[in-house]
Amino acid sequence: MSAPAAIGLVALLLVAGTYVVAVGDRWIAALAGGRRVRARTLLVAPVYSAALAMTTSRTTTERPDGPGWALAPALLTSLAALALAMVPLAPGIVAADPETGFVVFSAAIAFVMIAVFLHGWSPNSMLPLHGAYRYGAQALSFQIPFLLAMLATSLPAESLSLVRIVEAQAPLWNVVRQPLGLPLYLVVGLAVSFWGPLNLPDGDDLAGGTSAEDAGMARLLWGMARSSMLVAVAAMGAAAFLGGWHGPILPGPVWVIVKTLALLGLILAAGHLFARIRIERFVLVSWALLIPLALLNVFVSGAFLL
Amino acid sequence: MTPLVRRLAARAPVPVYPIAGFGMRDAVQDLRLEEGLVLVDTPRAAALLLVAGAIGPKHRDAVARTHDALPHPRATVLWGGDGDGLAIADAPRIDRAADVVPALCDLFARLVLGSRPTEEPILADEDPIEWRGVGPYGQGGTGMTGGTPYGRPMADLGPDRDGLRLDVVPVEIGPFFARLPAGLVLDLSVAGDVIVEAKVASASLGVEREIQMGAARSPFIRALSGPVAIAELEVARARDHLRWMAGALHAQGMPSLGVRALRLAHEVQPGDGDQVRNFGRWTARTGLFHWSLPSGAGRLAPDLPGMGLGPVSRAAGLPEDLRLADPSYQALGFAPRVLDADDVGARWRLRVEEAAAALDLAARAGDAFAGLTGMVESPRGRLTPGDAPSDRAIALIPRLLEGLEWSDALAALVSLDLDLDESGLAVSVDAAVAV
Numbered sequence: 001m002s003a004p005a006a007i008g009l010v011a012l013l014l015v016a017g018t019y020v021v022a023v024g025d026r027w028i029a030a031l032a033g034g035r036r037v038r039a040r041t042l043l044v045a046p047v048y049s050a051a052l053a054m055t056t057s058r059t060t061t062e063r064p065d066g067p068g069w070a071l072a073p074a075l076l077t078s079l080a081a082l083a084l085a086m087v088p089l090a091p092g093i094v095a096a097d098p099e100t101g102f103v104v105f106s107a108a109i110a111f112v113m114i115a116v117f118l119h120g121w122s123p124n125s126m127l128p129l130h131g132a133y134r135y136g137a138q139a140l141s142f143q144i145p146f147l148l149a150m151l152a153t154s155l156p157a158e159s160l161s162l163v164r165i166v167e168a169q170a171p172l173w174n175v176v177r178q179p180l181g182l183p184l185y186l187v188v189g190l191a192v193s194f195w196g197p198l199n200l201p202d203g204d205d206l207a208g209g210t211s212a213e214d215a216g217m218a219r220l221l222w223g224m225a226r227s228s229m230l231v232a233v234a235a236m237g238a239a240a241f242l243g244g245w246h247g248p249i250l251p252g253p254v255w256v257i258v259k260t261l262a263l264l265g266l267i268l269a270a271g272h273l274f275a276r277i278r279i280e281r282f283v284l285v286s287w288a289l290l291i292p293l294a295l296l297n298v299f300v301s302g303a304f305l306l
Numbered sequence: 307m308t309p310l311v312r313r314l315a316a317r318a319p320v321p322v323y324p325i326a327g328f329g330m331r332d333a334v335q336d337l338r339l340e341e342g343l344v345l346v347d348t349p350r351a352a353a354l355l356l357v358a359g360a361i362g363p364k365h366r367d368a369v370a371r372t373h374d375a376l377p378h379p380r381a382t383v384l385w386g387g388d389g390d391g392l393a394i395a396d397a398p399r400i401d402r403a404a405d406v407v408p409a410l411c412d413l414f415a416r417l418v419l420g421s422r423p424t425e426e427p428i429l430a431d432e433d434p435i436e437w438r439g440v441g442p443y444g445q446g447g448t449g450m451t452g453g454t455p456y457g458r459p460m461a462d463l464g465p466d467r468d469g470l471r472l473d474v475v476p477v478e479i480g481p482f483f484a485r486l487p488a489g490l491v492l493d494l495s496v497a498g499d500v501i502v503e504a505k506v507a508s509a510s511l512g513v514e515r516e517i518q519m520g521a522a523r524s525p526f527i528r529a530l531s532g533p534v535a536i537a538e539l540e541v542a543r544a545r546d547h548l549r550w551m552a553g554a555l556h557a558q559g560m561p562s563l564g565v566r567a568l569r570l571a572h573e574v575q576p577g578d579g580d581q582v583r584n585f586g587r588w589t590a591r592t593g594l595f596h597w598s599l600p601s602g603a604g605r606l607a608p609d610l611p612g613m614g615l616g617p618v619s620r621a622a623g624l625p626e627d628l629r630l631a632d633p634s635y636q637a638l639g640f641a642p643r644v645l646d647a648d649d650v651g652a653r654w655r656l657r658v659e660e661a662a663a664a665l666d667l668a669a670r671a672g673d674a675f676a677g678l679t680g681m682v683e684s685p686r687g688r689l690t691p692g693d694a695p696s697d698r699a700i701a702l703i704p705r706l707l708e709g710l711e712w713s714d715a716l717a718a719l720v721s722l723d724l725d726l727d728e729s730g731l732a733v734s735v736d737a738a739v740a741v
Binding site for chain 2: 045
């Protein structure tokens with residue numbers, strides 16, 4: 001795929017995905033809250049909110065780190081774009097297919113910590129800083145199980161290329177071959193994208209945490225960056241565990257979109273139907289349960305290949 | 307900004323940062339049910355500031371700081387209260403509850419479309435103390451040593467709690483922190499995310515007694531000076547507990563379920579206990595008791611005997627309930643729910659059970675009236691003129707919070723169900739009796 005086409009594809013996926021997250025999250029919130037809401041209202045609400053953000057001024061705090069504050073959402077969006085670029089939509093339709101696609105994706109996930117910490121550090125304010133440090137603890141705990149859950153998917157493919165990983169699922173999807181993989185991936189995926197029960201850095205108990213001082217476009221851009229990361233995590237889950245483009249009747253890209261939407265729906269619903277986990281409990285569960293389970297997943301997957 | 311963008315923006319749900327002044331706690335909470343509004347947690351996310359009810363002089367600077375934190379374009383609406391001393395010129399004043407939402411929507415549309423100017427800052431944008439640091443982030447300079455540079459106390463080294471000796475930083479929370487009652491100000495010393503020391507700097511809105519005496523009365527306040535039907539008291543108790551659940555669910559990261567709890571608070575009638583039990587089972591399936599509330603944290607048992615803190619006492623195994631001494635309740639076979647876990651989760655479970663039991667009791671009560679005078683078991687505990695349970699609970703806050711991480715501390719604070727309005731109203735009843 002040519003560079004302009006690849007950039008266009010990733011941009012399209014980011015914009016469409018962010019919009020879907022905005023609509024879907026409002027819809028699930030209304031369902032969970034027992035409110036009836038018209039489809040038209042749901043569909044236009046993100047547009048109105050974005051317009052409001054554009055008419056609202058930015059604010060500042062006492063001696064913020066201005067460049068860091070402005071860069072944080074750009075960095076998070078860039079990392080989401082990088083991760084999304086690795087997701088194959090169909091044979092030959094992928095923005096980038098390096099032999100080490102898995103490593104590139106993992107590197108993007110690792111750098112999310114930098115973006116979130118920068119976003120919390122920069123306003124020079126108590127609640128955002130508290131959120132930033134929380135994500136530090138969260139990220140140190142989810143990195144290993146996240147990598148291990150993903151790593152197991154490269155074993156059947158005998159490759160770190162994500163296209164090969166999807167191709168290797170032609171006879172059997174990884175969600176069946178590695179039953180522990182997808183649940184592990186979704187839990188740590190929630191932590192990566194700090195959404196719902198694992199929205200610790202931007203939690204309600206911190207009045208918004210790292211985004212508590214954001215106004216106007218800064219708030220909109222950070223929200224879009226978070227949604228982009230969520231889309232990237234869901235799309236990669238569809239590719240790595242749900243067989244990517246494999247599926248009957250429908251064209252490959254449609255299957256990828258359907259599977260991504262299904263995972264997005266699960267993640268968004270979890271955001272409204274599960275209570276926020278305590279950071280101490282998450283750290284404990286990550287190190288004492290998720291890492292051993294993820295290792296077991298790798299060992300069992302490897303054993304089947306011997 | 308182009309007119310098209312402004313027209314689109316004017317159709318967005320109105321982001322409002324509310325300040326619930328005296329007597330307006332429930333009315334402000336009810337705005338969460340309005341589809342055209344979004345109550346936001348930080349003034350940075352708001353276009354309108356809603357000051358509902360009276361705010362005492364001691365918090366008016368905080369109102370001004372909150373006002374100035376809103377981004378432009380911004381405007382203020384005063385609902386009830388007189389707004390005196392708030393120095394917000396030209397803010398519309400609303401008296402009737404029915405006018406609030408239309409007024410907010412109208413003001414928002416005019417503000418965004420540009421037909422109403424944005425409000426200028428109330429406070430001067432200047433440093434609280436002359437800046438003497440040399441570098442852009444305050445580093446260096448003679449003013450940085452040993453004093454309170456830039457108006458901020460320096461971090462100090464605290465005791466070694468867990469093998470990691472961290473700086474202890476003083477922070478102030480309140481008086482308008484979104485998850486806590488308006489008027490509550492906490493002075494905390496935190497090491498990392500752990501509270502080393504907590505002090506209550508303010509536990510009231512500081513409004514004049516005349517305003518308190520003129521405020522609307524809940525059935526529990528009315529029961530202090532006259533007979534009230536048991537059915538009315540018990541339905542009000544169930545609704546109060548459900549309102550508490552709405553706020554507590556939000557604090558645990560589930561605002562949507564909080565809205566459902568609030569709607570349930572409006573809808574329940576005598577005999578609807580099973581509806582509340584079903585909702586309680588639903589909330590239990592959210593992982594609330596497994597991974598969200600701090601198990602075993604927030605214990606207060608040694609301080610509780612005789613405190614009469616209602617669900618807080620009964621969750622700790624103390625059958626303290628004024629209804630036990632009321633012959634009218636005895637005739638209905640009333641027996642209080644009691645648990646013995648004495649932690650945040652137990653208080654949650656007990657309130658759900660009490661809300662359901664209260665609705666069952668209301669259905670059985672018929673036309674019976676409560677038999678005690680001058681005292682009543684409010685949803686928060688023993689209430690007498692001049693002595694409200696929240697006042698007694700506030701004295702426990704320093705010990706309650708010490709050693710807790712912030713989210714656990716907040717869950718523990720929320721579990722006390724502090725109602726500063728009830729405290730003020732109890733004082734006003736006391737004053738009326740004295741007169």
